[in-house]
Amino acid sequence: MAFSEAAHSTAKTVLSGADLQRVVDRIAHQILERTQGATGTVLLGIPTRGAPLAHRIADRIHAFERVRVPVGVVDVTLYRDDLRSQAPRALGPTQLPPGGIDGQRVILVDDVLFRGRTARAALDALRDLGRPAAVQLAVLVDRGHRELPIRADYVGKNLPTALAEQVRVSLAETDGTDSVAIVPEPPE
Amino acid sequence: MNRHLLSAADLDAAGATEVLDTAAELANVTGREVKKLPTLRGRTVVNLFYEDSTRTRISFEAAAKRLSADVINFSAKGSSVAKGESLKDTALTLQAMGADAVVVRHSAAGAPHRLAHWLDGSVLNAGDGTNEHPTQALLDAYTIRSRLGRLSGLTVAVVGDILHSRVAHSNARLLHTLGAKVVLVGPPTLMPVGVGAWPVSFSYDLDAVLPEADVVMMLRVQQERMADSYFPTVREYARHYGLDSRRAARLAEHAIVMAPGPIIRGMEIAPEVADSARSTIVEQVANGVSVRMAVLYLLLGGGRQ
Amino acid sequence: MRYVIRGARVLGGDPADLLLRDGVVAEMGTRLTAQGAEVVDADGLVALPGLVDLHTHLREPGREDAETVETGSRAAALGGFTAVCAMANTDPVADTAGVVEQVYRLGRDAGLVDVQPVGAVTVGLRGQRLAELAAMASSAARVRVFSDDGRCVADPRLMRRALEYVKSFDGVIAQHAEEPRLTEDAQLHEGEVATRLGLAGWPAVAEEAIIARDVLLAGHVGSRLHVCHVSTAGSMEILRQAKARGVPVTAEVTPHHLLLTDSCASGRSELASPALASGWDSAATAYDPVFKVNPPLRTADDVAALRQAVLDGVIDAIATDHAPHTVEDKECEWAYARPGMLGLQTALPVALQVFGDGAGDMALWQLIAERMSRAPARIAGLAGHGQDPAVGVPATLTLVDPAARWTVEPGELASLSRNTPYAGTELPGRVVATFLRGEPTVRDGKAVR
Numbered sequence: 001m002a003f004s005e006a007a008h009s010t011a012k013t014v015l016s017g018a019d020l021q022r023v024v025d026r027i028a029h030q031i032l033e034r035t036q037g038a039t040g041t042v043l044l045g046i047p048t049r050g051a052p053l054a055h056r057i058a059d060r061i062h063a064f065e066r067v068r069v070p071v072g073v074v075d076v077t078l079y080r081d082d083l084r085s086q087a088p089r090a091l092g093p094t095q096l097p098p099g100g101i102d103g104q105r106v107i108l109v110d111d112v113l114f115r116g117r118t119a120r121a122a123l124d125a126l127r128d129l130g131r132p133a134a135v136q137l138a139v140l141v142d143r144g145h146r147e148l149p150i151r152a153d154y155v156g157k158n159l160p161t162a163l164a165e166q167v168r169v170s171l172a173e174t175d176g177t178d179s180v181a182i183v184p185e186p187p188e
Numbered sequence: 189m190n191r192h193l194l195s196a197a198d199l200d201a202a203g204a205t206e207v208l209d210t211a212a213e214l215a216n217v218t219g220r221e222v223k224k225l226p227t228l229r230g231r232t233v234v235n236l237f238y239e240d241s242t243r244t245r246i247s248f249e250a251a252a253k254r255l256s257a258d259v260i261n262f263s264a265k266g267s268s269v270a271k272g273e274s275l276k277d278t279a280l281t282l283q284a285m286g287a288d289a290v291v292v293r294h295s296a297a298g299a300p301h302r303l304a305h306w307l308d309g310s311v312l313n314a315g316d317g318t319n320e321h322p323t324q325a326l327l328d329a330y331t332i333r334s335r336l337g338r339l340s341g342l343t344v345a346v347v348g349d350i351l352h353s354r355v356a357h358s359n360a361r362l363l364h365t366l367g368a369k370v371v372l373v374g375p376p377t378l379m380p381v382g383v384g385a386w387p388v389s390f391s392y393d394l395d396a397v398l399p400e401a402d403v404v405m406m407l408r409v410q411q412e413r414m415a416d417s418y419f420p421t422v423r424e425y426a427r428h429y430g431l432d433s434r435r436a437a438r439l440a441e442h443a444i445v446m447a448p449g450p451i452i453r454g455m456e457i458a459p460e461v462a463d464s465a466r467s468t469i470v471e472q473v474a475n476g477v478s479v480r481m482a483v484l485y486l487l488l489g490g491g492r493q
Numbered sequence: 494m495r496y497v498i499r500g501a502r503v504l505g506g507d508p509a510d511l512l513l514r515d516g517v518v519a520e521m522g523t524r525l526t527a528q529g530a531e532v533v534d535a536d537g538l539v540a541l542p543g544l545v546d547l548h549t550h551l552r553e554p555g556r557e558d559a560e561t562v563e564t565g566s567r568a569a570a571l572g573g574f575t576a577v578c579a580m581a582n583t584d585p586v587a588d589t590a591g592v593v594e595q596v597y598r599l600g601r602d603a604g605l606v607d608v609q610p611v612g613a614v615t616v617g618l619r620g621q622r623l624a625e626l627a628a629m630a631s632s633a634a635r636v637r638v639f640s641d642d643g644r645c646v647a648d649p650r651l652m653r654r655a656l657e658y659v660k661s662f663d664g665v666i667a668q669h670a671e672e673p674r675l676t677e678d679a680q681l682h683e684g685e686v687a688t689r690l691g692l693a694g695w696p697a698v699a700e701e702a703i704i705a706r707d708v709l710l711a712g713h714v715g716s717r718l719h720v721c722h723v724s725t726a727g728s729m730e731i732l733r734q735a736k737a738r739g740v741p742v743t744a745e746v747t748p749h750h751l752l753l754t755d756s757c758a759s760g761r762s763e764l765a766s767p768a769l770a771s772g773w774d775s776a777a778t779a780y781d782p783v784f785k786v787n788p789p790l791r792t793a794d795d796v797a798a799l800r801q802a803v804l805d806g807v808i809d810a811i812a813t814d815h816a817p818h819t820v821e822d823k824e825c826e827w828a829y830a831r832p833g834m835l836g837l838q839t840a841l842p843v844a845l846q847v848f849g850d851g852a853g854d855m856a857l858w859q860l861i862a863e864r865m866s867r868a869p870a871r872i873a874g875l876a877g878h879g880q881d882p883a884v885g886v887p888a889t890l891t892l893v894d895p896a897a898r899w900t901v902e903p904g905e906l907a908s909l910s911r912n913t914p915y916a917g918t919e920l921p922g923r924v925v926a927t928f929l930r931g932e933p934t935v936r937d938g939k940a941v942r
Contacts, residue, residue, distance in 0.1 A: 088490035296826035298780025319691025382685035
């Protein structure tokens, strides 16, 4: 869960802008290691912040190895199992790379891994969009508290949290600045 | 969005834009191999049609099914309704069946409002008498936006039987809400009394309006209006209010021609105009499914606040 | 039985006692006593001549599921009425001596108000040939008012004949003024609201055209004409001019046309008092056929003109057009609903609501007495009604608590039907007691039977 509200007075910054950049670099390196140079691989960001993260990872991979990894976005709203718990959410875009995802290794990219429900919804969405050879998950932060048998293949930072706390990821593309912070309790 | 969609007036600019934006995302589903989303799994949508309208019913049915809702088609013709069951009893029956949404087409203005009064679920007005047809207006707005990129500031001429046209009524409201300038055009007999109170302008002279129009929306004119002396003959009507190629030539380069619903070729629109690149008649059908999916999602996709 | 009404303000005047004996007001004064008389405490109550309704639908015979002569009579008595004119559009139609006598007898048996049958002008209300008007006039029901109400006597030649024919027994034709060709499929007053709601318009001119024609006819043949439920400002202008010319025309208006507007159909009413407005949520009441009525509710400008006409006498009478309808006929689509509203128990309160502000106390009660009792009694030729309480006149009167306010609960009304447009609305004025020729029909706000 990410929040874009102005910094809460008691928010505790756990990753600075520079830290965040290093974490993205590490994920890019890990992907290159474990995918034989990112061949046959597609990055799919989950809106909102997964989308720019996917592009950053792809950019770093290109910087390190001169490989162009196709990037797309997959909105999972219509696949969520918690739709009825709140007002209808606005839909994000879904845009697959021109080559599609059939037979590709798809790496889903999201900012925070929490209960695992977003990742599950993304897996359901992928099923309707094509048939990848394999699906992996890359997250900037894993904060624990899983409710489903889901784990990430690439984790930028493991961040032990209390259930009531909020993890707030800010990215320059969406929030004007790069940081990760823990907010003690819901802003309301 | 409110619980119901009874009138185009239920939507403010933000709400209407949300429908169009949602429809734009959902339109992609139509292009995929798996044209189905699990979003409304377990939800029941009833199509309650007191008037035959295969086009509209199929469009709603496709929209609901693409969102995985269970669809029950309740054609009121030849059913218990024909035997005198009241609208209220039908409403209570649908309620007992657990209908989450009722899509209603009825010949009486306000029938959807009455249903909404008796039902816990959502009511979607799929056309009530000479009153409104809000999803048609939404799909027209969507079509205009896809073709011309915007709605705000456009001049939209709605031509024909304004008095009896629910499409005209809903479009006048919605397009005004979305910032378009609406001009209603038709003979004085088919212009509603009190139209001056609407935030739209009107004209009896199609030729004067055409050069200004970005969009020309040609309404269907029912022949029985002729028997009722709203106009003398089809020929005379077509001469003044038909969009023939001579008139179409006076349109601006970018202007588009729309026909919400079945048209009588030769009366409202000449065949060569209906089939020209300006015409949106075919894409309006496809857009109808996306827009109705968007409305169903926004009405049923979330929880009740 | 003898009654001493103690401390009533007759037409809002100083408190006085009234002794009712042998069906008449026997004495008036202070501290009256009489052997064996029952005392009715009327402290703070206003005594009015019993109200007379020129326009009531009692539905019997034919639609006893909507109303009967008895239930309608009870509603009338509870509303302060002592006489009602029962309209002819029953099933069978009251177009023969037999039917009007049946209604008359049913009224007498109920014994709560004088039920004066109205005879149909044309056979079966079909507007084609005259009913046997003289036979109805000379029947036990002594019919003097004839009306095809619900339908207009549209044929001008037939209307002329009817106006002429009833002269010999001092009858009056009460016209439902509605040019039928202009109102085919009509649903709501033709104007901005009907257009907004997509309901077919019901033009004011349909009423005005007939009134204009009929006052010319009445003037031409020198006959009395009564116009039912006038509803438009334009009708007021026509009637004003006709009366100025000396045409023997009278007119009635309903309470609902004095209070409600076509906006009610959209769930809104700019005219309604804050109390009214707060009870009305626009989504829940849009297209509620309880507001469907013939003639339709009009605009705020029409309402203002009607109110002025009641004050200056262009309108002679307030008449309820009490029109009970079953739930099935009202809880449906607007277009399929039958037109009409309950009115007997809310007429006086609505009149007080409409005219209670501005007019002085005495002037208000004089206005009410004139428009709701004396004038309608005169128009209908009802001897023994419409006389202010005074020594020697029939003890046919009603006692009203002007300070009371009550909230209309459809289920608590005496009518068999529930179609009141005022459900949940707080209205002023409560009828505490009604006397018909010296005997109570209502005591303590309850019908005696």
